[in-house]
Amino acid sequence: MTMARRIVAEGLGTLLLLVVVVGSGVMGARLAGGNDAIALLGNTLSTGAGLVVLIHVFGPISGAHFNPAVTLVAVLRRELGAADALGYGAAQVIGAVLGVWLAHAMFAEPVLQVSAHVRGGWGQGLAELVATFGLIGTILAVSKHRGEFTPVAVGLYITSAYWFTASTSFANPAVTLARGLTDTFAGIAPASIPLFIAGQLAGALIALAVFGWLLAEDPA
Amino acid sequence: MTMARRIVAEGLGTLLLLVVVVGSGVMGARLAGGNDAIALLGNTLSTGAGLVVLIHVFGPISGAHFNPAVTLVAVLRRELGAADALGYGAAQVIGAVLGVWLAHAMFAEPVLQVSAHVRGGWGQGLAELVATFGLIGTILAVSKHRGEFTPVAVGLYITSAYWFTASTSFANPAVTLARGLTDTFAGIAPASIPLFIAGQLAGALIALAVFGWLLAEDPA
Amino acid sequence: MTMARRIVAEGLGTLLLLVVVVGSGVMGARLAGGNDAIALLGNTLSTGAGLVVLIHVFGPISGAHFNPAVTLVAVLRRELGAADALGYGAAQVIGAVLGVWLAHAMFAEPVLQVSAHVRGGWGQGLAELVATFGLIGTILAVSKHRGEFTPVAVGLYITSAYWFTASTSFANPAVTLARGLTDTFAGIAPASIPLFIAGQLAGALIALAVFGWLLAEDPA
Amino acid sequence: MTMARRIVAEGLGTLLLLVVVVGSGVMGARLAGGNDAIALLGNTLSTGAGLVVLIHVFGPISGAHFNPAVTLVAVLRRELGAADALGYGAAQVIGAVLGVWLAHAMFAEPVLQVSAHVRGGWGQGLAELVATFGLIGTILAVSKHRGEFTPVAVGLYITSAYWFTASTSFANPAVTLARGLTDTFAGIAPASIPLFIAGQLAGALIALAVFGWLLAEDPA
Numbered sequence: 001m002t003m004a005r006r007i008v009a010e011g012l013g014t015l016l017l018l019v020v021v022v023g024s025g026v027m028g029a030r031l032a033g034g035n036d037a038i039a040l041l042g043n044t045l046s047t048g049a050g051l052v053v054l055i056h057v058f059g060p061i062s063g064a065h066f067n068p069a070v071t072l073v074a075v076l077r078r079e080l081g082a083a084d085a086l087g088y089g090a091a092q093v094i095g096a097v098l099g100v101w102l103a104h105a106m107f108a109e110p111v112l113q114v115s116a117h118v119r120g121g122w123g124q125g126l127a128e129l130v131a132t133f134g135l136i137g138t139i140l141a142v143s144k145h146r147g148e149f150t151p152v153a154v155g156l157y158i159t160s161a162y163w164f165t166a167s168t169s170f171a172n173p174a175v176t177l178a179r180g181l182t183d184t185f186a187g188i189a190p191a192s193i194p195l196f197i198a199g200q201l202a203g204a205l206i207a208l209a210v211f212g213w214l215l216a217e218d219p220a
Numbered sequence: 221m222t223m224a225r226r227i228v229a230e231g232l233g234t235l236l237l238l239v240v241v242v243g244s245g246v247m248g249a250r251l252a253g254g255n256d257a258i259a260l261l262g263n264t265l266s267t268g269a270g271l272v273v274l275i276h277v278f279g280p281i282s283g284a285h286f287n288p289a290v291t292l293v294a295v296l297r298r299e300l301g302a303a304d305a306l307g308y309g310a311a312q313v314i315g316a317v318l319g320v321w322l323a324h325a326m327f328a329e330p331v332l333q334v335s336a337h338v339r340g341g342w343g344q345g346l347a348e349l350v351a352t353f354g355l356i357g358t359i360l361a362v363s364k365h366r367g368e369f370t371p372v373a374v375g376l377y378i379t380s381a382y383w384f385t386a387s388t389s390f391a392n393p394a395v396t397l398a399r400g401l402t403d404t405f406a407g408i409a410p411a412s413i414p415l416f417i418a419g420q421l422a423g424a425l426i427a428l429a430v431f432g433w434l435l436a437e438d439p440a
Numbered sequence: 441m442t443m444a445r446r447i448v449a450e451g452l453g454t455l456l457l458l459v460v461v462v463g464s465g466v467m468g469a470r471l472a473g474g475n476d477a478i479a480l481l482g483n484t485l486s487t488g489a490g491l492v493v494l495i496h497v498f499g500p501i502s503g504a505h506f507n508p509a510v511t512l513v514a515v516l517r518r519e520l521g522a523a524d525a526l527g528y529g530a531a532q533v534i535g536a537v538l539g540v541w542l543a544h545a546m547f548a549e550p551v552l553q554v555s556a557h558v559r560g561g562w563g564q565g566l567a568e569l570v571a572t573f574g575l576i577g578t579i580l581a582v583s584k585h586r587g588e589f590t591p592v593a594v595g596l597y598i599t600s601a602y603w604f605t606a607s608t609s610f611a612n613p614a615v616t617l618a619r620g621l622t623d624t625f626a627g628i629a630p631a632s633i634p635l636f637i638a639g640q641l642a643g644a645l646i647a648l649a650v651f652g653w654l655l656a657e658d659p660a
Numbered sequence: 661m662t663m664a665r666r667i668v669a670e671g672l673g674t675l676l677l678l679v680v681v682v683g684s685g686v687m688g689a690r691l692a693g694g695n696d697a698i699a700l701l702g703n704t705l706s707t708g709a710g711l712v713v714l715i716h717v718f719g720p721i722s723g724a725h726f727n728p729a730v731t732l733v734a735v736l737r738r739e740l741g742a743a744d745a746l747g748y749g750a751a752q753v754i755g756a757v758l759g760v761w762l763a764h765a766m767f768a769e770p771v772l773q774v775s776a777h778v779r780g781g782w783g784q785g786l787a788e789l790v791a792t793f794g795l796i797g798t799i800l801a802v803s804k805h806r807g808e809f810t811p812v813a814v815g816l817y818i819t820s821a822y823w824f825t826a827s828t829s830f831a832n833p834a835v836t837l838a839r840g841l842t843d844t845f846a847g848i849a850p851a852s853i854p855l856f857i858a859g860q861l862a863g864a865l866i867a868l869a870v871f872g873w874l875l876a877e878d879p880a
Contacts, residue, residue: 027383027384028257028383035257035695041257041701042260042261042264044705045383046380046381046382053373056358056361056365057362057373060365061434102350105346106386107343108343121768123768130766141716141717142717146808148366155376157710159706160706162706163684163688163705163706164679164687164763165766167766213665214665214669214721225653232650240600248603259477261477262477262480265484265485265599265603266604269597273593276581276582276585276586280581281654322570326606327563375596449874452870459790459824460824461824463825464820464823467823467824468823473694473695478695478698478701479697482700482704485705485819486822486823487820489819489820492816493802493817493820496798496813497813500801546826548783548826588806
């Protein structure tokens, strides 16, 4: 694949991921009559199913990272060069922001917003650490042992993690930044973003170490 | 396959698709006690699961388009002749209308209805553009890279899109026309139909261009 | 497989199917606070997922019919002898009744009950015809084209049909008879049973004819 | 795989399983506004999806038992030595307890708790017998006939069993012990634990006998 196609795939895929996350959050909150568990059920179903599709669509082109934490791990494992990684990261952030704005336009919301939803406390940071640890571990283990199942595994992982983490599992710095720009169900106040991204990076690095050891070939 | 079998497969498959969409909408609305998110959860689960089954059942016979936008893309990609496409389109529209009427009969509703549910505003048209762009992109990319997963990918895509688009993702002109003939949960007022179909055709053509480029083989 | 193992597999599988259907109905109704759509969501998720598992477990032993309508179609297609079919049918009915009673025992309900839930009107009969037509069509088409997907297709079909049919898709004479013996969420008054079974048999025979033609090999 | 890796995989996998079960229970209960069926829907979706992922991640390393009842059956079938089994069991119990505490920390709950949720009555014991019988039967039958589907089958089984058993299907002595240490949605009062574990062991042994016979090769 040419680099142009790979960059466009990362950007368009991340854009559509944010349309899914933010759009289904708006739909859920509008229809659920104030019951956030019902809104989260719709949000979860849409995000999990959508991720499986998006990774199948864009995976053969760019690898379907959609996530700077995943791209960082690929660089540290020497599977991607630093220059390519910068392109991937820029495409992910730009795509994510455009996706939020497209979701707003569809739902006739003001395009430009800033979230007022504070998600603070160290439990939230720990939750993002756990969420990203699990996401990176899932990708490393399943791509090694049964690669064709990885897209479904990632979709199921996020389906599960929306409920088992206290933070509803952002697990993605580009997604976190962009969700700062929506004051709807999926939003996060800018003040809470550094804690989330710190937790995500810590979780990714711990997963790299733990699963690096767990998945190593035994010495002969 | 003979042409007769293929036409019957498109008609019967689209009929059953409308039974699923309209029937599960009625069931959801009747049971949900006024909470539209709960009704939409049932409607979504039924439509997504049903689509996976219908495409597996009829795909090996006719390709399981069930959708004039999909048939149009096949013609533009020279995978289907114009005469066959006309037969497909007629079968889809007739099947869709009969499916709505069969759903009404099962639920003891008046068979002949016209929807009064206005779904207007340019956000709705944009939503149909996004919904159909994603559907066609999913079909083009997944059939190229991993064809046996296409039926599941389409079912998961619609599961997701029911929630992430502001219009609940009709993404199908035959389905849209037929849903004008039901004044139940899934209905759409005839006055809103042109906007929906315009959005769908625009989305299909944009997907054809974008994914034509993204999926092209690199020059040697 | 010896005949004893096949008969036990049909009986035990149908027993467990009824434990799933009746048990998850009781759980849903007890927890849902009067909202039948929420109860049906739990009932649907449990039945669809459970069916996929049960067909995987018992399919390699007996074919996992669990359903006299499926066994009848197998006889008419000369895939099963009449004597074997009688054994299958008896095991299915006995297993189904024992399954209802086991569900009652687990939930501390009186073991012996008769349903007072009338499910009448010709719409309900039509719904059972449609439900069984779709079930048999799914089995015939998917086993021909992609046999290893049949268990998942049947589970997804029932997941969908619980919502798109007005009767919540019994689609099985043994299950219908046994559900006459529970006055819980899944019950059916004995007076409504003949209508349901008539619809089921009509749907099975129509599916046999329609899909017999649709799936026939073209003449050379 | 070295034994150290296998023990760590069992411990870490069981830890994460308890994070999923307890964490999604807390999330469901906090958001559901008092409707336990809605809370259980979220808990079920998260646990079923999470199990499929965890078994894919750790299965190639340790077999992904996460459950002393599964380990016991492996010993009785002479697939695992007694010394290894003790290591597995210890890792499972320690991992399970740590998982509960990690879930508490994420959700800013007191780390040390004891459940006050009495789950008594012989129907509950029978439910655990049925739940574990089905779990062991699923594992034995599906690993024999279609091993690569086993992780999905186990996830679907638990998805189903959360609803069809009166006890919401613990089906795992290590999970049961650890859930005694949380006074949240998933908790179980210590006084109820012996009944649950007795039912689980009985169900496992009955499944071993029944499926040993059902899955035996016919004599030549």
